[in-house]
Amino acid sequence: MKRKDILGIKDLSKSEVNEILSTANAMRETIDRNERSTVLRGRTVATLFYENSTRTRNSFESAAKNLGATTMSISVAASSVQKGESLVDTGKTLDALKTDVIIIRHSVAGSPRLLAENVKASVINAGDGMNEHPSQAFLDALTAQRKFGSLAGKKIVIVGDVKHSRVARSDVLLFGMLGANVTVCAPYTLLPQGIDSMGCDVDSDFDRAIEGADIVLPLRLQLERMDQAFFSSREEYSYYYGVTQKRLAACADDYIVMHPGPINRDAEITGEVADGDHSVIEEQVTNGVAVRMAMLQLLTANVGGEL
Numbered sequence: 181m182k183r184k185d186i187l188g189i190k191d192l193s194k195s196e197v198n199e200i201l202s203t204a205n206a207m208r209e210t211i212d213r214n215e216r217s218t219v220l221r222g223r224t225v226a227t228l229f230y231e232n233s234t235r236t237r238n239s240f241e242s243a244a245k246n247l248g249a250t251t252m253s254i255s256v257a258a259s260s261v262q263k264g265e266s267l268v269d270t271g272k273t274l275d276a277l278k279t280d281v282i283i284i285r286h287s288v289a290g291s292p293r294l295l296a297e298n299v300k301a302s303v304i305n306a307g308d309g310m311n312e313h314p315s316q317a318f319l320d321a322l323t324a325q326r327k328f329g330s331l332a333g334k335k336i337v338i339v340g341d342v343k344h345s346r347v348a349r350s351d352v353l354l355f356g357m358l359g360a361n362v363t364v365c366a367p368y369t370l371l372p373q374g375i376d377s378m379g380c381d382v383d384s385d386f387d388r389a390i391e392g393a394d395i396v397l398p399l400r401l402q403l404e405r406m407d408q409a410f411f412s413s414r415e416e417y418s419y420y421y422g423v424t425q426k427r428l429a430a431c432a433d434d435y436i437v438m439h440p441g442p443i444n445r446d447a448e449i450t451g452e453v454a455d456g457d458h459s460v461i462e463e464q465v466t467n468g469v470a471v472r473m474a475m476l477q478l479l480t481a482n483v484g485g486e487l
């Protein structure tokens with residue numbers, strides 16, 4: 181891979197996508213064998229999260245450690261950001277600390293690109309506002325590929341708060357590149373204008389959209405990003421858009437249920453479905469480490485000294 185940064189699926193070519201997925205698949209095998217590598221020995225990976233995270237931050241840190249890197253975790257709440265330090269100045273400080281890769285999550289779309297343009301370190305976008313979350317899309321795609329093989333012609337239904345979801349945007353782009361047929365489903369108030377131009381079908385009727393689905397991927401209601409009411413009640417939303425065992429009867433025989441997490445049980449998904457035989461939610465988390473190992477290895481192999 182020749183690039184310095186991974187900022188979004190929209191920047192990647194088909195061959196880069198395939199390189200990340202095939203490397204991640206190999207990394208997953210090393211995780212299953214409990215192997216550790218030293219390929220990133222002498223390298224420093226920093227996580228710089230301006231928003232909360234459980235899965236993404238910890239799996240990037242696990243990934244870095246699995247490859248032998250040193251990790252630095254910048255807690256924004258306890259950092260000089262609280263004294264007014266800008267994102268770019270924080271990035272330059274990380275450069276001066278000889279950081280090789282900065283993993284950034286920020287509430288403002290475009291922040292990872294701004295950082296990448298102003299630092300020597302490689303930058304990986306770990307979620308920016310309502311824009312993209314590329315490593316999440318890759319772990320979703322890896323999980324689906326490990327289940328189905330080729331995703332060509334597979335039907336994936338992404339249901340829920342599409343409007344506020346960076347995961348939905350990255351998933352639509354990546355699953356589309358892999359040949360899947362993607363439908364996004366939400367009440368009209370939670371569908372962003374122009375989402376169909378990203379190459380997906382749009383349907384507000386979940387019972388119709390789910391028919392024959394191979395993959396169902398509910399999204400959390402992102403209440404923290406809502407500045408107005410988008411549905412009349414949580415109960416009504418769950419009634420029409422909740423993923424229940426009864427609704428899943430309309431799927432293809434061998435369907436899977438994915439969720440990027442965190443889940444809100446009995447809001448967008450029942451506990452029975454989340455813990456059920458078709459759920460691959462925990463598999464996604466493990467694949468998240470593999471995908472992030474692949475990203476770190478491929479970026480650092482391109483930048484800096486011999487590994």
Ligand code: CP
Nearest residue numbers: 233234235236440441
């Ligand atoms: N899916 C995801 O981004 O989870 P976290 O917010 O816990 O990182």
